[in-house]
Amino acid sequence: MSDVVNAAVAALKDKLAGGIPGTAKFVIEGEGAVIIDGNGVRAGDDDADVTLTADRETFQGILSGDVNPTAAFMQGKLAVDGDMGLAMQLGAALG
Numbered sequence: 625m626s627d628v629v630n631a632a633v634a635a636l637k638d639k640l641a642g643g644i645p646g647t648a649k650f651v652i653e654g655e656g657a658v659i660i661d662g663n664g665v666r667a668g669d670d671d672a673d674v675t676l677t678a679d680r681e682t683f684q685g686i687l688s689g690d691v692n693p694t695a696a697f698m699q700g701k702l703a704v705d706g707d708m709g710l711a712m713q714l715g716a717a718l719g
Contacts, residue, residue: 628680629656629667635687636665640717646710651677660714674706676714686718693718 629652636650640660647661649672659668678686682701685691693715696702704711 626655628652629658632658633665633667636660640665646673646707648672648710648714649675651675652683653679655680674710676711677703
């Protein structure tokens with residue numbers, strides 16, 4: 625597991641302490657994946673209701689608040705596959 629994934633897990637645990645209604649996966653290209661569900665946040669590559677894929681720079685920008693998740697999606701920097709409603713809930717929680 626990469627340092628980027630470990631840092632993402634730590635940051636997302638703070639932002640999404642209560643978990644989410646469903647299962648989401650953030651795929652950080654070239655680094656790995658993070659799973660978020662009702663149990664919290666962990667590194668992993670399980671099946672999910674929604675998968676969000678971005679490069680390391682975009683993902684780190686979203687976590688730091690420098691990149692708006694909706695803007696990243698509209699610019700093609702963040703791909704979403706699956707439950708768009710859940711993706712929007714995540715975007716609101718992170719943005």
